[in-house]
Amino acid sequence: MESQIKLLLVEDHNIVRYGIKSLLEAEPGFKVIAEATNGREALEQIKQGLDVDIVLTDINMPELAGIELIGILQKEYPSYKCLVLSMLDHQNYVYRAMEAGAMGYLVKNIDRSEMVFAIRQVHAGHKFICTEIALKLISRHATITSNVEVKEKSNLEFSKRELEILQLIAEGMTNNDIALKLFTSRRTIEGNRQSLLEKTNTKNTASLIHFVIKHGIIG
DSSP states (O other): OOOOEEEEEEOSOHHHHHHHHHHHHTSTTEEEEEEESSHHHHHHHHHTTOOOSEEEEOSSOSSSOHHHHHHHHHHHOTTSEEEEEESOOOHHHHHHHHHHTOSEEEETTOOHHHHHHHHHHHHTTOOEEOHHHHHHHHHHHHHHHTTTOOOOOOOOOOOHHHHHHHHHHHTTOOHHHHHHHTTSOHHHHHHHHHHHHHHTTOOSHHHHHHHHHHTTSOO
């Protein structure tokens, strides 16, 4: 039986928080066991002994913002894994959150399947950046290095289906989108994505896309 992932949801907008909670608890193996409207409230619950696996937090909140909360947890409660879920998609917020100790960064218009996949990845100890942000970061990196970067050859071999999935991931498609396009299930695509991460020895979508582009596996 799959172990349950316990979450603390930190979000100051009630309707948004209720929606996220309902979405997550509809997924087997997920349980939002506590909620907070800001970082200060979340920290108080944790100080009282709240036992969770992942703190899913917004950034902009009153009293104590998400990045400050992550920094405190990283220093005082390092066993807690933090995952950002925010409307803010600028790279500076991503860098600041990851530097503070976040294990991942998601934007709020993320597909449900990618959010679920991200939480599972973080729970397993891997870092994760959602596809939308990963593509922006890689695009920026590619622009900066386009005049000096030379594609390296890889000894890895990929099946036709793996190449199809890699191309669709690089185009920013979600697991659901890919499943519909390839006439298969979301679970199958999640498994394929995980296998590709393991095959390329990469930890998240950003590094996977960077790997396949750098090695000329896809255009």
